Amino acid sequence: MAQTVFAPWEDSQEKPLIEFVNVTKRFGDFTAIDNLSQKIYAREFFALLGPSGCGKTTMMRMLAGFETPSEGKILLAGQDIGAVPPNKRAVNMMFQSYALFPHLSVWDNIAFGLKREGMAKDKIAARVDEMLRLTRLEKFARRKPHQISGGQRQRVALARSLAKAPKLLLLDEPLGALDKKLRQETQFELMDIQESTGTTFVIVTHDQEEAMTVASRVAVMDHGRIVQVATPDVIYEAPNSVYVADFIGDVNLISGKASTRKAAPASQSKPAPQPAKPAEPTSPSPSDERRPQPNAMGEWLHDRVLEPVLGKRDPNTPAPIVEQVTAAEPQPVSAPPEIPAGGLAITWSPDHPPLIASNASETFGGADVVLALRPEKLNISTTKPDAPNVLRGKVIDIAYLGNISTYHVQLDNGTMVKAQIANTRRVSRRQITWEDEVWLSFTTTAGVVLEQGT
Amino acid sequence: MRRALLISIPYLWLLVLFLIPFVIVFKISLSDAAIARPPYLPTLELSEGWASIKEFFAELDFENYTFLGEDPLYRLAYLSSLKIAVVSTVLTLLVGYPIAYGMARAAPEWRPTLLMLIILPFWTSFLIRVYAWKGILSTEGLLNQLLMGIGLVDAPLTILNTNTAVYIGIAYTYLPFMVLPIYSALEKMDDSLLEAAEDLGCSRLQAFWMVTMPLSRAGIFAGSFLVFIPALGEFVIPSLLGGSDTLMIGKVLYEEFFSNRDWPVASAVAVILLLILIVPIVLFQLNQQKQQEAGK
Ligand SMILES: Nc1ncnc2c1ncn2[C@@H]1O[C@H](COP(=O)(O)OP(=O)(O)OP(=O)(O)O)[C@@H](O)[C@H]1O
Ligand SMILES: [Mg+2]
Numbered sequence: 001m002a003q004t005v006f007a008p009w010e011d012s013q014e015k016p017l018i019e020f021v022n023v024t025k026r027f028g029d030f031t032a033i034d035n036l037s038q039k040i041y042a043r044e045f046f047a048l049l050g051p052s053g054c055g056k057t058t059m060m061r062m063l064a065g066f067e068t069p070s071e072g073k074i075l076l077a078g079q080d081i082g083a084v085p086p087n088k089r090a091v092n093m094m095f096q097s098y099a100l101f102p103h104l105s106v107w108d109n110i111a112f113g114l115k116r117e118g119m120a121k122d123k124i125a126a127r128v129d130e131m132l133r134l135t136r137l138e139k140f141a142r143r144k145p146h147q148i149s150g151g152q153r154q155r156v157a158l159a160r161s162l163a164k165a166p167k168l169l170l171l172d173e174p175l176g177a178l179d180k181k182l183r184q185e186t187q188f189e190l191m192d193i194q195e196s197t198g199t200t201f202v203i204v205t206h207d208q209e210e211a212m213t214v215a216s217r218v219a220v221m222d223h224g225r226i227v228q229v230a231t232p233d234v235i236y237e238a239p240n241s242v243y244v245a246d247f248i249g250d251v252n253l254i255s256g257k258a259s260t261r262k263a264a265p266a267s268q269s270k271p272a273p274q275p276a277k278p279a280e281p282t283s284p285s286p287s288d289e290r291r292p293q294p295n296a297m298g299e300w301l302h303d304r305v306l307e308p309v310l311g312k313r314d315p316n317t318p319a320p321i322v323e324q325v326t327a328a329e330p331q332p333v334s335a336p337p338e339i340p341a342g343g344l345a346i347t348w349s350p351d352h353p354p355l356i357a358s359n360a361s362e363t364f365g366g367a368d369v370v371l372a373l374r375p376e377k378l379n380i381s382t383t384k385p386d387a388p389n390v391l392r393g394k395v396i397d398i399a400y401l402g403n404i405s406t407y408h409v410q411l412d413n414g415t416m417v418k419a420q421i422a423n424t425r426r427v428s429r430r431q432i433t434w435e436d437e438v439w440l441s442f443t444t445t446a447g448v449v450l451e452q453g454t
Numbered sequence: 455m456r457r458a459l460l461i462s463i464p465y466l467w468l469l470v471l472f473l474i475p476f477v478i479v480f481k482i483s484l485s486d487a488a489i490a491r492p493p494y495l496p497t498l499e500l501s502e503g504w505a506s507i508k509e510f511f512a513e514l515d516f517e518n519y520t521f522l523g524e525d526p527l528y529r530l531a532y533l534s535s536l537k538i539a540v541v542s543t544v545l546t547l548l549v550g551y552p553i554a555y556g557m558a559r560a561a562p563e564w565r566p567t568l569l570m571l572i573i574l575p576f577w578t579s580f581l582i583r584v585y586a587w588k589g590i591l592s593t594e595g596l597l598n599q600l601l602m603g604i605g606l607v608d609a610p611l612t613i614l615n616t617n618t619a620v621y622i623g624i625a626y627t628y629l630p631f632m633v634l635p636i637y638s639a640l641e642k643m644d645d646s647l648l649e650a651a652e653d654l655g656c657s658r659l660q661a662f663w664m665v666t667m668p669l670s671r672a673g674i675f676a677g678s679f680l681v682f683i684p685a686l687g688e689f690v691i692p693s694l695l696g697g698s699d700t701l702m703i704g705k706v707l708y709e710e711f712f713s714n715r716d717w718p719v720a721s722a723v724a725v726i727l728l729l730i731l732i733v734p735i736v737l738f739q740l741n742q743q744k745q746q747e748a749g750k
Contacts, residue, residue, distance in 0.1 A: 064649075064653055065652075065653075066649050066652075085652070085657075086649070086652040086653050087652045087653070087654075087655050087656055087657055091653075092653060092654070093650075093653050095646050095649070095650060097644070097646050099644065099646040099647050099649065099650035100650075101647060101650070101651075101665060102647075102669065102748070103665075103668045103669055103671075112651070112654050112664075113653075113654030113655055116654055116655035116656055116660070117655060144748075146748065160650075160654070164654065164655075
């Protein structure tokens with residue numbers, strides 16, 4: 001993301017434009033905003049994402065001055081704005097319901113705020129015309145709100161809130177009623193405006209793609225609390241909870257029990273033999289023929305490689321150990337050597353091998369965890385691939401989305417998993433189809449390990 | 455066929471209850487008063503053939519209208535009625551608007567109760583309520599007792615039998631006609647419009663003038679006409695509460711009709727009153743039509 005260069009939130013010296021300090025908002029005994037603290041910086045494009053009723057509009061209304069916090073305070077440029085009435089705040093809001101004045105024409109609606117400022121007539125006209133051009137409403141300037149379409153009304157509301165070029169602009173679902181093309185154009189328009197005017201935007205949206213496109217940071221809300229605030233890529237790639245992972249984008253959630261890979265510390269302690277491993281599989285195979293007794297090669301193998309795992313070999317009881325060796329042998333063969341040492345093994349189903357995640361903290365060891373896997377991070381193939389995590393299943397459904405297809409695969413234990421593949425080939429040449437036995441595979445860093453119940 | 459029948463019902467209603475009576479009244483206004491039964495001439499005798507019908511039409515003239523124009527009493531009565539109607543309408547608006555506003559802003563669960571309280575007086579006799587005002591407004595009445603009791607005035611005010619009493623009476627009687635249309639306009643208004651206005655820099659008061667007022671304009675018009683139109687021809691209230699100098703066309707009409715038994719002049723007075731009322735009635739209709747279109 002290009003915006004990552006702009007990151008005032010990482011600079012502790014930077015003063016926030018807006019600061020929520022332990023803000024709680026109650027309606028009767030219902031808590032709409034729950035002890036929320038958050039800093040928003042000047043020139044940010046701050047997106048609020050969350051399910052319906054989680055308190056997004058309430059946050060906006062507190063910023064605009066239509067609601068006062070029940071507890072805590074809101075600072076605007078360091079000043080507590082609790083007592084400042086809405087008309088004295090350098091904040092404009094685009095209402096979720098548009099709130100256009102039905103008795104005024106589109107033109108007069110847009111000019112409303114400018115006239116209150118006592119701006120000169122010709123300046124108002126110029127500004128309104130500019131806004132009309134921006135929102136492609138020139139043709140409708142003389143119409144009343146009830147004479148235009150829903151999308152056009154939304155654009156009038158947007159134009160009206162933009163007209164005063166406020167320091168802080170609050171947009172409550174500004175583009176929901178627009179078709180995709182116009183929405184994308186307007187998104188870029190908004191980003192342009194933001195860049196050229198330096199306005200700070202707080203935007204509510206239900207459209208994640210939109211949040212990802214425009215936002216410098218995304219805040220995911222749940223029940224009046226902000227669950228995670230981060231740049232769009234971090235929110236997507238490294239959600240901090242199952243809730244965020246599930247809310248943003250498509251995700252497969254696999255719950256299981258994590259264990260720190262016992263082998264890991266040992267192999268980590270001797271990283272040198274690791275590269276030597278590839279050569280080894282050839283040598284154990286001849287040892288198979290002489291299974292009852294370990295030969296010199298076998299002994300060497302045991303002493304150098306397996307001993308740390310299996311413990312010291314008792315030379316008096318060779319057979320069971322040999323069996324153990326053979327039992328252990330497939331491991332280095334089937335699990336390819338590129339599995340990085342360490343990380344977690346997630347036991348989740350008796351029908352499938354544990355899943356390996358190398359990018360998780362070992363503090364999860366022994367805990368109930370959820371492995372969140374984005375469908376596009378899964379690979380799908382008809383033959384068993386050479387990968388650290390492989391799951392076998394059957395294609396139940398294929399959703400063709402044009403540029404990509406989503407395969408709904410039922411694993412051997414019944415779990416449904418989604419995998420997304422780019423359609424680089426034409427549909428007719430697609431090799432995987434319904435009812436096919438397939439293998440899903442992914443790397444040890446593809447997923448994100450999250451604590452269960454978050 | 456059925457459709458035609460259905461549509462014809464309201465027209466039939468208008469024809470029988472409005473147009474035919476009006477034609478009769480208009481015809482009488484063109485006749486001459488006479489000591490007869492009915493007290494005017496000529497009367498139409500259809501049995502005596504074509505010649506008599508021709509004779510009948512020949513005897514009709516606009517004499518009574520010329521008379522109304524010449525006698526300043528009538529002109530003064532019309533003007534005074536207009537003035538009383540306008541003043542009472544404004545008074546009703548001043549009282550009714552805040553009431554309607556308060557109702558529209560009240561908690562939704564209170565609104566039906568408030569509405570009922572506004573309509574409640576209609577369930578008691580109109581005459582009794584106007585008489586009650588006599589008791590309130592007279593020199594020894596409740597109002598004067600109250601004002602003297604709290605020391606606002608030393609001597610009782612003469613309100614009864616003045617135009618002021620008529621204004622009060624009309625405003626009181628027609629208040630619901632003002633409150634209801636304004637209330638219905640205000641109730642429909644979305645509160646977020648006021649927030650938007652404030653957001654764009656209006657103070658509360660400015661937001662009221664720039665948003666609430668224009669949006670309730672249709673209600674104000676409707677209410678004002680609903681008060682003004684009947685107030686102009688009002689008869690009972692000026693006769694009970696007004697004084698001897700209260701000149702209203704309704705009273706004049708009554709006197710011409712019952713005291714003078716001059717039906718033709720009374721009819722002419724009525725026809726002119728109707729002509730005067732056509733202007734506000736048409737305006738009212740236009741207002742309603744515009745409102746309906748905007749509501750779509
Ligand atoms: N004036 C109010 N009185 C009582 N409850 C309210 C009021 N305003 C909001 N709420 C409640 O507060 C919660 C948060 O409302 P809010 O409008 O902020 O939701 P939202 O996140 O904007 O939802 P949406 O995405 O549907 O717009 C909701 O459960 C709502 O019912
Ligand atoms: Mg909302």
